[in-house]
Amino acid sequence: MSRPDTASVPTFEEIERLVRDHGITHVGVASPDILHDTRSVLHRRKRRGLHDGMQFTYRNPDRSTDPRRAVPDAHSVIVAARSYLTETEPSPPSTGVPARVGRYAWVDHYEPLRVGLRTVAALLRDAGHRALVFADDNSMVDRAIAQRAGLGWFGKNANLLLPGAGSFFVLGSIVTSARYEPNTTPVSDGCGTCVRCIDGCPTDAIIAPGVIDGARCLSWILQKPGPIPVEFRRAVHDRIYGCDDCQDVCPISVRLGRRNTIDLDVGGDEVQAYVDVLALLDSTDAEIEARHGRWWIAGREMRWLRRNALVVIGNTADPADRDVRAVLDRYRSDDDPILVEHALWADARLDERATPAP
Ligand code: B12
Numbered sequence: 588m589s590r591p592d593t594a595s596v597p598t599f600e601e602i603e604r605l606v607r608d609h610g611i612t613h614v615g616v617a618s619p620d621i622l623h624d625t626r627s628v629l630h631r632r633k634r635r636g637l638h639d640g641m642q643f644t645y646r647n648p649d650r651s652t653d654p655r656r657a658v659p660d661a662h663s664v665i666v667a668a669r670s671y672l673t674e675t676e677p678s679p680p681s682t683g684v685p686a687r688v689g690r691y692a693w694v695d696h697y698e699p700l701r702v703g704l705r706t707v708a709a710l711l712r713d714a715g716h717r718a719l720v721f722a723d724d725n726s727m728v729d730r731a732i733a734q735r736a737g738l739g740w741f742g743k744n745a746n747l748l749l750p751g752a753g754s755f756f757v758l759g760s761i762v763t764s765a766r767y768e769p770n771t772t773p774v775s776d777g778c779g780t781c782v783r784c785i786d787g788c789p790t791d792a793i794i795a796p797g798v799i800d801g802a803r804c805l806s807w808i809l810q811k812p813g814p815i816p817v818e819f820r821r822a823v824h825d826r827i828y829g830c831d832d833c834q835d836v837c838p839i840s841v842r843l844g845r846r847n848t849i850d851l852d853v854g855g856d857e858v859q860a861y862v863d864v865l866a867l868l869d870s871t872d873a874e875i876e877a878r879h880g881r882w883w884i885a886g887r888e889m890r891w892l893r894r895n896a897l898v899v900i901g902n903t904a905d906p907a908d909r910d911v912r913a914v915l916d917r918y919r920s921d922d923d924p925i926l927v928e929h930a931l932w933a934d935a936r937l938d939e940r941a942t943p944a945p
Pocket residue numbers: 625628629632641643644645689690691722723724725726727728729730731741742743744745746747748754755756757758759796797798799801804806807810828829830831833
């Protein structure tokens with residue numbers, strides 16, 4: 588059991604209770620020593636090009652693997668996990684051309700996680716300590732610090748799986764000068780001989796257990812700038828943002844994740860499980876940004892969501908739908924050559940789908 592070294596800071600048990608109000612069900616403590624293994628993995632993957640130009644934690648591996656860069660006198664990292672799995676799933680709308688959104692982006696799950704962690708950080712600061720919160724930030728490798736805190740193991744799909752709960756969790760942490768007893772026992776591997784995520788990835792992006800080739804991962808392909816490589820456009824299918832396949836096939840995450848489901852309505856945010864791409868392609872950049880601005884879109888340029896939408900149209904829209912063809916006609920004469928090329932591809936794909944195979 589972890590205990591603070593002074594009476595003025597909240598106990599570990601008090602922290603667990605406090606964050607529970609914010610949907611955080613799992614908390615652990617890690618030492619703030621440099622994460623040397625992860626640092627070498629980041630450097631190695633960068634050298635092999637597996638980051639495919641991604642910045643995030645790759646931008647400065649020496650910083651993202653050293654909690655003391657943020658808090659030089661850090662003694663502990665308090666790590667937290669919050670489920671984003673829901674009991675029921677919204678159904679696709681019956682109008683327009685619906686595109687799927689990754690579960691983690693249906694509503695903003697990071698904000699309630701950060702609010703919970705900030706509540707604790709404020710108490711630690713009141714007690715005279717330094718305390719900084721990180722969640723999906725470039726300065727901290729969230730999975731690796733959570734693994735060190737004993738929250739879970741690295742699955743073959745690279746996600747951190749929590750024992751008895753799976754991987755549908757977002758992760759965050761507080762680096763603090765307060766002293767809590769760190770975890771020293773890593774959670775043992777729970778994947779065993781299972782390889783369902785490797786087999787279930789639509790683009791073979793899991794090139795070895797726990798190793799993702801960014802250039803093949805649809806989650807990155809839908810976020811990154813530039814044209815979507817033609818070889819992956821069919822695999823995009825109806826996705827506009829995020830990809831859940833390697834988790835949706837995971838028996839542990841699907842079955843045991845149900846023990847920690849959340850209620851989507853609680854935050855009052857609009858639930859964005861589906862996006863009508865026909866409506867999106869008819870919207871202005873300002874309108875798209877107003878709806879989806881919290882998503883990570885390269886350079887905050889809405890053209891990348893339009894690009895994704897065009898691919899979804901080609902893959903899933905009714906080839907005989909005149910509204911669909913009219914939208915593609917418009918985009919074929921757009922000023923943006925990348926959108927023109929994607930509209931041409933979508934048109935050709937619709938034609939191909941309209942023609943029955945011989
Ligand atoms: C960059 C990034 C991405 C990139 C690259 C993902 C990747 N695997 O590297 C892209 C855009 C593709 C992505 C996608 C997703 N992401 Co992301 N992403 C990040 C980010 C910003 C950095 C991750 C990172 O440092 N990667 C670098 C590599 C080195 O780390 P790694 O893949 O975790 O590698 C570890 C394992 O390979 C392990 N390892 C090493 N050797 C071996 C050997 C074996 C056998 C095994 C099993 C493991 C193993 O050690 C490595 C280092 O710790 C973090 C937030 C953060 N600040 O940490 C979120 C984060 C990892 N993403 C998250 C989520 C939710 C997703 C998606 C599910 C979103 C979606 N639905 O589309 C997908 C999942 C894709 C996947 N299978 O990984 C969550 C993951 C939560 C969890 N339970 O694991 C995070 C932690 C955000 C958060 N704070 O909650 N993401």
